[in-house]
Structure formats: structure tokens, C-alpha cells
Amino acid sequence: MTTTRSRGRSVGAQRVALWIGLTLGAIFAGFPALWMLLSSFKPNTEIFQFPPTFLPDTFTIGAYTDILTNPEKLRFFINSYLVAGAVVLLTLLAGIMAGYALSRFQFPLKSLLNTVVISVQAVPPITLLIPYFGLVVWLKLYDSLWALVLTYMVATIPYAILMMTGYFNTIPRELDEAVKVDGGNTMRTLWQVLVPIARPGIVSVGAYTFMVAWNEFLFALTLTQSRENRTVPVGIQLLMGEHSFKWSEMMAMSVLGCLPVLVLFLIFQRQFVSGMTAGAVKS
Template sequence: MTTFAQKQSPAVRTTPDGARRSPAQKPRRRPKERLAKVVIIVLLLTGAAFAAFPIIWMASSSFKPNTEIFAYPPQLITSNFSFDAYITILTDPAKVRFFINSYVVSLAVTALTLLVAILASYAFSRYEFKGKRPINMIIVSIQAVPPITLLIPFFGLMVVLGLYNTYQGLILTYLVFTLPYAIIMMTGYFNTLPKELDEAARMDGAGPLTVLWRILVPISIPGIVSVGVYTFMIAWNEYLFALTLTRTEDMRTVPIGIQLLMGQNSYEWNEMMAMSILGCIPVLILFLFFQRYFIGGMTAGAVKS
């Protein structure tokens, strides 16, 4: 029969060496385990510092006078701290135009890529049709083609179509490189969604497009956001085709604008660094704002087994 004292006292356990301890007492970590943890933390911090140093130096250089960039010994924190480089860029209409062009092209490419990729991926994932396999092979094969090999053909094509030095020319060119990846990724994501969702919606009278936009798309937000962020980064950072398919400065994008700061006789290093920092901000905002959507598992429990 259990006594009152036994009910009130916590259960006592014994360790392998015969010592008695209560459940609240956690086993002490061995010195080797603690040392291994410290070593791992030090290695991770070293790697993070190594990766972050170029960005820190770029940000520091953007606040320095141009004559102090290559001062010896180098100084990470300058005594002549100034926002002159940022003010010069943000008050120059020609340089602001670089950012406007990049935003227009990148947002348009991202929106069109997602629209076409969602529709195409839904067809590849849910339907069987003639030529499905060859089309899939072509889409995968496009990913293996080096973009530089298509530079001259695209240049000639845009000139013939009258799209040289236009937004439409850049957008259509970028779609060729962003759509295959987007279709492959979205098709794989749709394949992970149970087809019982489609069947349940059709039993309620929903059509194919209703099933896609009202059922599948909302629960595919993680995949859509991942593809969208990747597409935006490709269009935002692209240099080669933006240089080749545009002629006038009012059509140049941010990567070309940074290169134009490299003058014939002198380089505006502080302005180049400032424009690089401003060019990184959109991508950083995307990751900070949409990082919660990268977590999968939104379909867990959607269908009862």
C-alpha cells in the first residue's frame, strides 16, 4: 500500500554507476562532447565570417571617399564616414533609371513565369496527353544548354522582330531560361499533392481551373514562392543578355549600371559599392519576407487516410 510520503516524493532513478539522481537532474555532458560542440561552433562562426566579410567590406567602402578605398593599411571603419555615394546615385535620374528597369523586367518575368509554369505544371502533373514525354524531354534539355551559346541567335532574333532595346525583348529572352526550371520544380511539387483533393473538388462540381486556382495553388504557396524568388534573382542579376540586347542607357539594368561606373580613366569605387548594396536590398527583402513560406508540410492532414 502506497504511503502519503511515497506519493509526495519524486521517483528516484539510479545511474549505471549506482548513484541516485532525481528525474529533474540531467546527465552531465562529457568533456569530449562539449569540446566537439565548441569546435563545431567555432568552425561555423569562422565560415560565416569568411562569407560575410566581402559584404561587410563592400558596405564599408560605400561610405568611404573614393580616394580612401585603397588606403594602406586598410581601414574597415573610416573616419570620413559619408553618404555622398548613395546621395549621388539616388539623385541622379540616369542611375535611378537602372533600378526602375530592373524592377520592371524582373517583376514581369517573375509574374509571367509563375503564371505559365503553374498552368503547364498542372497539365503535366494531372493529365496524360500525346507528346507529354517528348515535351518533358525538351524542357529538361533546355536546362543543359549554356546560355552564352544562344547569345548571337537571340540578338539576331530580337533585331528581326523589332524588340531590340525594349522591355519586351529582355522579358521574352529571360522567360526562355526561367520557364524550364519553374515548370520542372512546380510539376514535382504538384506531384506530391494527393489527387484525392482534385477528386473531392470535382465531386462538388468544380472544374479543372477551379481545382487549380482554388485548391492546389493555395496549398502550393511554398513551392510557388521558392520558384518566384529564384526567378526574380535570375532576372535581377542577369548581365550578359541585358548588355547585348540593350543599347541606350535608359534601358540598362542595375548590373550594367554598376559596370558603367567603371570609367575610362577612373573608377567610382564608392558609388559602385553603394549601387551594389542597393542592388542587394530587393533580394534580401524577398528572403526576409517570404522565408516562412519555404517551410513545407502545408498539405499535411489535408486528406484523411
């Protein structure tokens, strides 16, 4: 009886310690985001006052009004949506078809292709900045949204191929054979049978791809020059003037920039987690 009570107390103490640890971690991770949100409702002068205030003394939505009524700043968001949307669609198309081929067919150099895909994922993006810049200039795509789309796809397509290959491997091959018995061809098997089943994996890849394209800063800064082709991360940086920083607008634009990713994750949270788990199986 005493042993049972001691075990119960030990389990209870572990749960309390776990909850305390999780709470501290949540506060540590969430405080910067909360500070950003509250600061976006402060006047620029109040952000600089000392000692700083957590809650706004003067609540204002002026920073949001300035952003949402400024065509140039709205253009940053439009560009980000266009680039991220194009990257997601093209990456999913390439990832689905390549993943299906690697999962279902045997062909020469298949192992080598898998190795190349994994190797591309292992290369740090910063090391490719100068080669990408030279290639984009040579292709006469510098200072265009297509330069960003093609560059981001180099990073997102290998991930999509790996994930979709792993997810297709979890789907029984008997489904393919059943479609062939009914007279269906390869494309019908892929798009009408396997793709609907693989929806969690597709959502997971799409969400990850969107976040990569939406949040990327370095290549967007390097491969574009005119303000009309800038994206949200670069637009936030442009609010840093030579003699003054528009901190309230920077905070407001950061909040608006976080919303698409946050909404996307909240809507597809279950499918995102399910797709990441299922697609991680060994090929």
C-alpha cells in the same frame, strides 16, 4: 561510465569543431559584403589610400545621395524592377499551368516534353548568347526591356515547370476529385484549390525567378544599348570610367541592388525553403 564520458566529450568536441567551422565560413562569406557596405560610406579618395582602413575615417552618404538624386541612375533600378516583375508574373503563370498539366494529366509526348524541359535547363546560357542576339534583332526587340523579359523567361520557365510539377505531385489527387463532385471544372480546381495549397512552392519559384532576373548581367549588357534601358548590374559597370572608377558609388549601388533580394528572402524565408524541399520530390 567511462565510455559514456568519452562519448560526451567526443560529441562536445564535434560541436565545437562544427561551430568553429561555421563561424569561419560565415566570416569568409560575409566579409566581402561587409567591406562593400563600409566602403560605400567612404569618400572615393579614401578607398584608394594605403594602408586601407576597415572603418571609414570620413563617414559620408554622398554616394547614396548622388545615386538617389540622379534620374539616370534611378532609371536603372526602375528598369530592373519592371523586368524582374514581368518575368516573375509570366513565369509563374506558365509554370503553374504547365506544372498542373504535367502532374495531373496523361497526354501524348508527355515524357518527351519532360525531357525537353530538363534539357533546356542543362544548356549553359553563354552558349545561347549569339542565337538570342540574332533572334532579338530579327524580332525588332533589340534595346528594349521586352528583349530581356523574353530572354530571361527561357531560363526561368523550365525551372518553374519542374518545381511546380514536383509540388503538385505532393498534393493528393482526392482534392481534384472532390471539386469535380461538387461541379467544379479544371480551372476552378487549379486556381481555387491547388494554387492556395501550393503557395510555398509558388513563393519559392517566384523568389528564385526574381533573383535570376534581378542579378543577370551578360544578356542585359548584350541585348540593350541605350542607357535608358540598362538595368542595375549594367549600371554598376557603367560607373567604371575610362580614366577613373567611381568606387564609392559602385559600392553604394551594389548595396542598393542587394537590398531587394535580401528583403525578399528574409520575408519569405520559411516558404522558400519549404517550397524548394517539397518541389524537389521525384515526379
